Amino acid sequence: MTHAVALIAEDARRDTPRCLAIVPAYNEEATIAEVVFEVLDFDPDFQVLVVDDGSSDATAACAEAAGARVLRLPLNLGIGGAVQAGYMYALDRGYDIAVQVDGDGQHDAAELGRLLEPVLAGQADLAIGTRFSGIREYRAPLARRVGIGLFATLVSLRVRQRMTDTTSGFRAVNRRGIRLFAVDYPHDYPEVESVVTAARGNLRVCEVPVFMRPRAAGRSSITTFRSLYYVVKVLLALFVGLFPRQPLVTDE
């Protein structure tokens, strides 16, 4: 069989893209099963991968019982490390599409169709579900909205494209995005920075307005106590990101 024929055969076998839903979760036993069910309700062909970020509760067991595969991180890495582990899994197993859905239930899996549209159509490599650019307005506390606006402005300047909400963790990427994020994904509070990472990796980024719910249970990972560190850390990352950097080598 020639190479071209093999490729066509490969295409025929996989006319539908293989999709992975990455769900980072840290002590979310109350909501995780519901999140898994919702994704499977949206499309039963999705493989749901819950990344249990060193939870001390029954998150992993609940997720497994609900029908998800579970990556159990032996240590708590924070959301960045957890999400990246999901992208590594997607790369290892050759998934075509990966979506990111938070384990706390604030992302509505019914909106996945809207989110996936530009990626499946080949118009974008990374689609970010935002709560501001339309539909029902999400009411965040004032301080938070100011922060989100500030990051959005700075990132827009950096990536030379208008962004309204870069803090959203509701995302979809294609193979290019999976490949990039599996080797280069920011730590700690990764959402804002990863948009810059994507732009630096020449991904086409777009925003998709979606409806989001307030948190069903648990608390935001960003407490008031840590918010100052969050803001300073992200600003520093954005500032340093202005300088050209040598391409990331996986291991020194």
Place this chain on the structure above:
Amino acid sequence: MPVQLFAALASVALLGVVIELIRARKLRERYAILWLATAGVILVFAVWRSGLHELSKGLGIAYPPNALFALAMLFVIVLLLHYSTVISKLSDRSTTLTQRLALMEERLRELEGQPKQVPQLRDVNRRP
């Protein structure tokens, strides 16, 4: 000058401790080099008085022992910065190891679970 005597004794003691740590394999040579350089430079200027005077005159420091402290401080700052980079590297590596370990465990679980599962026709035919 007692300050210089103290500095000389302290740096000799530091040299001794660092060398002993290397000998006992509790400190890698790679990380010891900066410590040896610090102790060495302080020892040199503590003993070599005219050198220290020239140095402090050049830096515009009126009281020569202060030049010694400034020098020691500079080396300590360089050491600390170096350790911050080492810690960052270690934490990046432990992150990667944690991720790889979780991926391998999941794969292992999958492989161990497979013989028990009877492949279901429904699953095979799921995708047209």
